[in-house]
Amino acid sequence: MYPRLFTIGPFTIYSYGLMLGIGFILASYLLTKELRRKHIGFDAALDDPSKGAATLGSTVTLLAVVFGISGSKVLYLIENWKYFIRDPVGMAFSPGGLTWYGGFVLATLAIMIYGRRKKIPFLIIADAVAPGLMIGYGVARIGCHLAGDGDYGMPTTLPWAAVYSSGTYPPSVAFREFPEVIQKYGVNGVVPDTLPVHPVPLYEFLIAIVLFSILWKLRKKQYPNGTIFMYYLMLSGGARFLIEFIRLNPRLFFGLSEAQLIAIIIVIVGIVGHRVLVKRRQGEVSIQ
Secondary structure, eight states: OOSEEEEETTEEEEHHHHHHHHHHHHHHHHHHHHHHHTTOSOOTTSSSTTHHHHHHHHHHHHHHHHHHHHHHHHHHHHHTHHHHHHSHHHHHTOSOOOOHHHHHHHHHHHHHHHHHHTTOOHHHHHHHHHHHHHHHHHHHHHHHHHHTOSOOBOBOOOTTOBOOTTSSSOHHHHTTTOHHHHHHHOBTTBOOTTOOBOOHHHHHHHHHHHHHHHHHHHTTSOOOTTHHHHHHHHHHHHHHHHHTTSBOOOEEETTEEHHHHHHHHHHHHHHHHHHHHHHHHHHHHHHO
16 A cells, blocks of 8 residues: 655655545546536626636636535544544544545535536536546545555455555454454454455455446436436445445444445435435326
């Protein structure tokens, strides 16, 4: 693993931060491309009306960066409250420690409020954001893999198993609250850092490519506004629910992790939202 890629003077380039940045840039590029294709944000007062779409895309991306990272950090600190109490400054300002769903929820709320102020329906923006958000997430997971930040999976003997001994959150620390793993693989009560595990971040990257391809293909079909976003919720939530069965996360209720419980809610929102959009479309057609 390579948590730190290189150092330039007093500045250290972290693998996770670099891949997270690349993910945001890629998502922003795809968002702007979609806004231009749909002529969203075009401003006739400008020499080049499409510049309005680029400005809108940049603003939405900025909101996603600020509120996404903030929300991810806050949820991570809440999840690890007992460790946060012991070292609040270190935990709050550490370069790692982000929980995806916290950022997704807060960034979504921020973009929704911004869209309302600009009188642009949220579902229109959400449809344009969805494909880029999917692939951006996948790219960020490469950063998790390189950093070895604990987003990996359970022990495995598969030939593509990974060893995260040099990561920021090695197995000796990550598995300290998994007595069944300690009992089976531990030495003197500690799991060795050389324990091979599922490289879950790479799985998620590959899944993200497939799901992005689906959304990118569907985006040109004549669906009601919001449909692509609802597909995104269903696909991403379903994928996260399944991958959590082999991922390293504590179980809360019925053998499910916190991420799985949130994923279930996300999928339900997507299904219900899609159903509402279909019924609304059918109602409009019947009236005509």
